[in-house]
Structure formats: C-alpha cells, structure tokens
Amino acid sequence: MARAAHPEAMAPSKPGRTRTAPPQMPPKFPMQGRYRAYTIFDATGLVYLLMGFGVLHAVRALGDGAAAWQAVLAGWANPVYVAFHLLALASVLFVGVRFFRLFPKAQPPRIGPARPPPGPVIHGMLYAVWIGVSVVFVAILAGGIFR
C-alpha cells in the first residue's frame, strides 16, 4: 500500500537548504512482511480498550449486588462475548510474546555502575513472572486458594 506519508513526518527541526524527497509509506505497509505484526500489535489497542471497559462493567456490577453480578457472568456465556474474549486472550498472548521479545533490546547498556543482565536472562525473567502471576491469579479466582 505505497502512498504518500505525512509531509512533515521526517521534517528537520530547522528548515535546511538540502532538498529531500517527500516521505513515502513503505510498500508493504500495513499487512505484508514485518508490518503485519506491527499493525496487529497496534490494533490490539481496540481489544485492550474494550477489555478495560469490560472489567469496569464487571466491577460496577459487583458493587450493585448479587443479581447484577450473576447477570454479568451469565451474559458472558453468550457466543458473541465468548468469541470476543477468545480474541482478547489471543491478543493478550500476542502482545505479551511480542513485547517481552522487544523488552531486552530496549534496556540501556548501563544503569549507573550496573549492567542489565543478558537479554535471554531478562527474557526468561519476564516469562517466569508472567506465568507465575497468571498461575497464582487463576488459582485465586478459580477458588484453588483463599477459599
């Protein structure tokens, strides 16, 4: 999808005398090559936004009493909600895998006197925290602990 990009996308802070070609969007943007994952990563924003409001809806129902809370849980058995929540689960897993892969590359080379651990160690720690917190959270919510 080659097309003109915003004309000021690559503009220098001060106008120079050097003439430059107008910026173009990459030909493979938005859904080919490496741009596919980039675009999907951004598009998960809509799912996250809706999930935030979904949790808000559930918490408000919990505050409104037992009937409202049970109605929310019963409503989520609707196939439309099930499909959306499966999409949300896929989005969350996609975002986690992609972000955790990028995270070690975004670390500064040095923090004061200390160097950050090697990339694979940071990567492993992130996955350990993600899996560990998820297992504990699932166990609490599903009644495995704190009954």
Add this chain to the structure above:
Amino acid sequence: MKQLLLKLEPVVWLLFGQGILIGTILLTGWILVVNLGVPLGIVPADALAYGRAHALASNPIGRLVLLALIALPLWKGAHHLRSLSIDFGGAGRDTAVAGVLYGIAALGSLLGVFAVLGL
C-alpha cells in the same frame, strides 16, 4: 492542546507501558477464569459466587488489582489506537484524536476509581 499533550507525554507513556506489561500479565488470568472459565462452566460457578467475589475484590489488594485491570488496558488501548491513526494517514488530525482517546481513557480510569471505592 498540542502543548498539553506534549507535557503529558511522560505520564501517558508510563501508563501505556504499564498497560502492556502489567495489563497483559493480569488480563491473562482474568480472561481465563472470569471471562471464559466460569461463563463456559469450565470453572465451578461457586468459585466466583457473589460473596466470595466481593470478598476478594473489596480488600485493599483486590481493589488495587481491579483498578490496574481497568485503567492500564485503557491507556494501552488509547495510545496504540492513536499510533494506528497516525500510521493510517491521520497525522493531521492527531491532536483531536489523541484528545478524544486519552479523554476516554482518563474518564474510564476515573470511573474505575469510583467503582473500586464503591465495593
């Protein structure tokens, strides 16, 4: 408005980054149990019976986790949708789009604060 957005950028980026990191970590368990497990009958319904769910949610740690589950995904979503809008040719209307999206995230976060305090 543009100046305000530039001033708020560090705060927005903090909430956006935590939305990806903490939001993703917390949403995984929430979706598995609350959105899918109980409604589909995979998890016994009494696990999230009203009394137990309210007791879990209304203690200080529960309120904090729920507020994180509401606010952080909203900011992650708002910032990524703004980015998507710019990439799809919306740089000229970015100030308005950002104002609307961050406004939605801020309003949702505020409602989230009231919701968890009201438990």
